[in-house]
Amino acid sequence: MGGMSTATSxxxxxxxxxxxxxxxxxxxxxxxxALLSLVWGFSFLLIKVGTEAYAPFQVTFGRLLFGTAVLAVxxxxxxxxxxxxxxxxxxxxxxxxxxxxxxxxxxxxxxxxIPSTLAGICNATSPLWGMALSLVALSEDRPTRxxxxxLGLGFIGVLTVLGAWQGFSGLDVxxxxxxxxxxxxxxxxxxxxRRTLAGRSExxxxxxxxxxxxxxxxxxxxxxxxxxxxxxxxxVPLLAVIALGALGTGLAVLLQYGIVAEVGPTTGQMVTYxxxxxxxxxxxxxxxxxxxxxxxxxxxxVLAGAALTQKTGTARQP
Numbered sequence: 001m002g003g004m005s006t007a008t009s010x011x012x013x014x015x016x017x018x019x020x021x022x023x024x025x026x027x028x029x030x031x032x033x034a035l036l037s038l039v040w041g042f043s044f045l046l047i048k049v050g051t052e053a054y055a056p057f058q059v060t061f062g063r064l065l066f067g068t069a070v071l072a073v074x075x076x077x078x079x080x081x082x083x084x085x086x087x088x089x090x091x092x093x094x095x096x097x098x099x100x101x102x103x104x105x106x107x108x109x110x111x112x113x114i115p116s117t118l119a120g121i122c123n124a125t126s127p128l129w130g131m132a133l134s135l136v137a138l139s140e141d142r143p144t145r146x147x148x149x150x151l152g153l154g155f156i157g158v159l160t161v162l163g164a165w166q167g168f169s170g171l172d173v174x175x176x177x178x179x180x181x182x183x184x185x186x187x188x189x190x191x192x193x194r195r196t197l198a199g200r201s202e203x204x205x206x207x208x209x210x211x212x213x214x215x216x217x218x219x220x221x222x223x224x225x226x227x228x229x230x231x232x233x234x235x236v237p238l239l240a241v242i243a244l245g246a247l248g249t250g251l252a253v254l255l256q257y258g259i260v261a262e263v264g265p266t267t268g269q270m271v272t273y274x275x276x277x278x279x280x281x282x283x284x285x286x287x288x289x290x291x292x293x294x295x296x297x298x299x300x301x302v303l304a305g306a307a308l309t310q311k312t313g314t315a316r317q318p
Contacts, residue, residue, distance in 0.1 A: 029262050036255045037271050041278025043248040044116040044123070045286060046240040047108055053237035055227040056108035061219040062241035063104060063249055068216045070250025071209040080206045091196040092207065093214045098189030100215035101222075106182035113175035115289040120279025121161055121299045122179035124306060127272060128154040130187030131309035137191050150308025157301030160294050204257045212249070269310070273303050 050059040111119050131151055260268040276299050283289040
């Protein structure tokens with residue numbers, strides 16, 4: 001699923017700065033933070049279960065459909081209006097592709113051949129990709145020794161996870177490459193959003209609801225071209241897809257924005273460091289996925305590198 005520009009995974013970043021103080025929710029933000037970590041951490045397990053019965057594009061389409069439905073209900077309750085202007089919708093369509101349609105599909109395809117634990121760890125490389133890209137694309141992001149060291153450390157962590165000294169033996173190269181490309185897609189989308197949609201007057205909810213709707217339309221076009229209608233609908237994989245969309249996409253977005261609005265993006269982005277831990281624990285305990293020493297050790301090195309690449313002080317939302 002960063003400022004939030006280096007947050008993880010499975011979610012679209014804020015597309016406009018929070019401009020008003022929101023009422024304090026009844027549920028403490030730490031409880032919501034833990035819930036968000038669990039929801040995103042289990043997303044990789046849900047993808048794996050979903051792809052056992054449905055094609056990857058079908059899993060992604062279902063995820064986006066149910067996620068959009070949750071945001072549509074939230075928008076109706078809060079009477080949030082959709083954005084206006086063809087240019088805004090055009091920018092949102094690009095954001096929908098890079099932040100939702102493409103990475104969600106790549107992770108679904110990747111998990112046909114790689115464990116959910118590895119997919120979750122690959123997702124944690126997004127801050128590293130984001131830092132590298134921002135140095136090129138965003139003039140205000142200047143390299144520092146600390147951030148460059150973090151990038152190098154993260155790269156070493158990735159090589160450790162993949163078992164580079166063994167010649168990557170036993171590793172599905174295509175699936176792993178897809179998962180890494182998915183994690184690269186997020187910062188590309190964040191940078192685009194930061195350049196084109198930052199400072200919009202519309203609410204986070206309005207922009208993200210429209211973004212997920214457009215991503216759903218994109219998958220509605222692509223899915224029939226590459227898949228055939230399922231002949232059966234096994235209950236457990238179907239429930240996994242519904243949970244992936246309603247919880248891992250729809251509810252997660254609402255939780256994330258509430259946390260960011262209350263405690264700021266710097267604290268909110270820390271969810272990045274819990275997701276691969278939960279994804280690994282879920283994959284090993286519930287799916288009996290194998291775990292060798294280099295996977296958790298490499299994951300810790302990746303997370304340490306990602307932490308170093310983050311700016312000190314208060315991060316900005318894109």
